[in-house]
Amino acid sequence: MLTREGLNDLVKEKLLGYLFVVVSNREPYIHAFSGRKIVCQVPASGLTVALDPVMQACGGTWIAHGSGDADREVVDKDNKVGIPPEDPRYSLKRVWLSKEEEEGYYLGFSNEALWPLCHIVYTRPVFEECDWNTYRKVNETFAQNVLDEVGDRKAFVFIQDYHLALLSRQIKERNPNIITAQFWHIPWPNPEAFRICPWHEEVLKGLLGNDLLGFHIHYHCNNFMDTVDRSIETRVDREKYEVTYGGKKTAVRHFPISVDFEDIYQESQKAEVVAEIERLKNQWGIEDEMVGIGLDRIDYTKGIPDRFRAIDRFLEKYPDYRRRVVFVQAGVPSRMQVAAYKKLNEEIETLLEEINWKHGSMGRWKPIIYLREHLPTLTLMALRRMANFCVVSSLHDGMNLVAKEFVASRFDEDGVLILSRFTGASRELTDALLINPYATDHFAEAIKNALEMPEAERHKRMRKMREVVRENNIYKWAADIISELVKFEFGE
Numbered sequence: 001m002l003t004r005e006g007l008n009d010l011v012k013e014k015l016l017g018y019l020f021v022v023v024s025n026r027e028p029y030i031h032a033f034s035g036r037k038i039v040c041q042v043p044a045s046g047l048t049v050a051l052d053p054v055m056q057a058c059g060g061t062w063i064a065h066g067s068g069d070a071d072r073e074v075v076d077k078d079n080k081v082g083i084p085p086e087d088p089r090y091s092l093k094r095v096w097l098s099k100e101e102e103e104g105y106y107l108g109f110s111n112e113a114l115w116p117l118c119h120i121v122y123t124r125p126v127f128e129e130c131d132w133n134t135y136r137k138v139n140e141t142f143a144q145n146v147l148d149e150v151g152d153r154k155a156f157v158f159i160q161d162y163h164l165a166l167l168s169r170q171i172k173e174r175n176p177n178i179i180t181a182q183f184w185h186i187p188w189p190n191p192e193a194f195r196i197c198p199w200h201e202e203v204l205k206g207l208l209g210n211d212l213l214g215f216h217i218h219y220h221c222n223n224f225m226d227t228v229d230r231s232i233e234t235r236v237d238r239e240k241y242e243v244t245y246g247g248k249k250t251a252v253r254h255f256p257i258s259v260d261f262e263d264i265y266q267e268s269q270k271a272e273v274v275a276e277i278e279r280l281k282n283q284w285g286i287e288d289e290m291v292g293i294g295l296d297r298i299d300y301t302k303g304i305p306d307r308f309r310a311i312d313r314f315l316e317k318y319p320d321y322r323r324r325v326v327f328v329q330a331g332v333p334s335r336m337q338v339a340a341y342k343k344l345n346e347e348i349e350t351l352l353e354e355i356n357w358k359h360g361s362m363g364r365w366k367p368i369i370y371l372r373e374h375l376p377t378l379t380l381m382a383l384r385r386m387a388n389f390c391v392v393s394s395l396h397d398g399m400n401l402v403a404k405e406f407v408a409s410r411f412d413e414d415g416v417l418i419l420s421r422f423t424g425a426s427r428e429l430t431d432a433l434l435i436n437p438y439a440t441d442h443f444a445e446a447i448k449n450a451l452e453m454p455e456a457e458r459h460k461r462m463r464k465m466r467e468v469v470r471e472n473n474i475y476k477w478a479a480d481i482i483s484e485l486v487k488f489e490f491g492e
C-alpha cells in the first residue's frame with residue numbers, strides 16, 4: 001500500500017526541481033463569513049476530497065476560483081493563503097471571477113452544457129454562444145495565473161476536470177516547456193453524444209494540448225479516442241493509446257481515483273464519532289431501527305428521486321419493515337442557479353412529503369429523514385458508522401467517492417453497500433450489491449437483501465471491498481499519474 005510519505009518520496013525523486021501546480025475550478029478550502037467570524041469550509045466535491053491529501057504530500061501551488069465570500073480577507077498580496085490553515089503544507093492561489101464570468105463559464109458552459117453532455121441522464125444540454133465565449137475567456141484567465149505562477153521555473157501542471165478543457169493549449173502556446181496532465185473527473189460519452197456540442201472540435205483540440213489525459217475507466221478512454229477519431233484530423237494509435245494532433249502527442253490512460261483510506265480508517269475510530277452517533281440518534285429518536293444512508297451533492301446525476309421511489313416500493317411490498325428502518329438522506333445544495341437543479345430540489349421535496357405521509361405513523365417514526373445542508377465531517381463519519389447500509393444510486397457517475405469513503409470508514413468490516421452499476425466505482429467494488437437505479441422493483445429488492453444479509457456474508461463482502469480501496473488509494477492514483485507522465489516526458 002502506498003502512503004502519503006511514499007508519494008512524497010516519489011515526487012522528490014521524479015519531479016526534482018519541478019514546481020508542482022494543480023489547477024481546478026473548485027477550491028479545496030473555502031473561507032466564508034458566519035456572522036462576523038470567518039470560517040473555513042471543505043466543499044462537497046470528490047475532486048477536492050481526493051486531491052487535498054495529494055497536495056499535502058507533494059507541496060506546491062493549487063490554483064482555483066476563490067468562491068467564498070470571505071476568501072479575499074485571508075489572502076496575501078499574491079492572492080495566496082497557506083493550506084490547510086492550521087498546518088499549511090501548500091499554497092492556495094485564488095483566481096477572482098466576476099458574477100458574469102461565473103454565470104457564463106461555471107453555471108453556463110460547464111454545468112448547463114458539458115455536464116449534461118457527458119452524463120447520460122436524459123437532461124438536455126444547453127449550448128449558448130455567449131457562455132462558450134465566457135468559458136474561453138475564463139480559461140485564459142486561469143492560463144495567465146498559471147504562467148505568472150510558473151515564471152521561468154520548470155513546472156508540472158496538473159489540470160482538473162471539464163471546466164478547464166482549453167487550458168493546456170492556452171498555456172503551451174505561451175510556454176511550451178510546461179508539462180501538463182489533465183484528469184477528466186466525469187464520464188466521457190460516445191462520439192454520437194459528444195458531437196452535438198457545437199464547439200466539440202475546439203474542446204477536443206484544447207484537451208489535446210496535454211501531454212497526458214486521464215479518465216477513471218478504460219471505457220471512457222475508448223470513448224474519447226473514438227470521439228477524436230471521428231471529429232478531427234489526428235493520428236490515433238490504439239495500441240499505445242496515444243493521439244497525435246498538430247505534431248503533438250497526448251497519451252490517454254485510465255486511473256481510477258480514490259480516497260485516503262488510512263486517514264478515513266483512523267478518523268472513523270475516534271471516540272468523538274461514537275458520541276456524535278449518540279447525539280444524532282437522540283435528536284432523531286432512533287432506537288432499534290436499522291439505518292440506511294445516502295450522502296450526496298444534490299445533483300440530478302445522483303439518482304436521489306430514484307432512491308426515494310425504491311424506498312417507497314420496498315415499504316409497499318414489505319410493510320413489516322415500517323417503523324423498523326429509517327433512511328437518512330444528507331444532500332448538499334449545489335448549482336441552484338441552474339434550472340435543472342431547481343426542478344430536482346422541488347421533485348425531491350415533493351417525493352419526500354408523499355412517501356413520509358404515505359408510510360409514516362402518527363408517532364415519531366417517518367421513513368426518510370432529509371438533511372438538506374452541508375454537514376460537518378464528524379457528522380458524516382457518524383452517519384457512515386451507524387449505517388446498516390449505504391446507497392449510491394447514480395444514474396451515471398465518473399467514479400463516486402462516497403462509495404469508497406463508506407468502505408474505508410467501516411473498520412468493523414460491517415455494513416452493506418448498494419451501488420449503481422453506472423458508476424466507475426462499480427468496476428472495482430464488485431462485492432457491493434450492484435443495482436440498476438432505473439429498475440425500481442429490483443432496487444427495492446436490493447434494500448431488502450441488504451437488511452437481511454447474513455452477518456458472515458456482510459463481513460466477507462466488506463473485507464474484500466476494503467482490500468481494494470486500501471490497495472488502490474489516492475496516493476497510488478497520484479503516483480501512477482506522475483510515473484506515467486515522467487515516462488513520456490523523460491523517456492524513463
Ligand code: F6P
Pocket residue numbers: 026044045046047048161162185186297334335
Ligand atoms: O467531480 C466532478 C465535479 O464537477 C468537480 O469538478 C466538482 O468540484 C464537484 O463535482 C462538485 O461540483 P461543484 O464544484 O460544481 O460544486
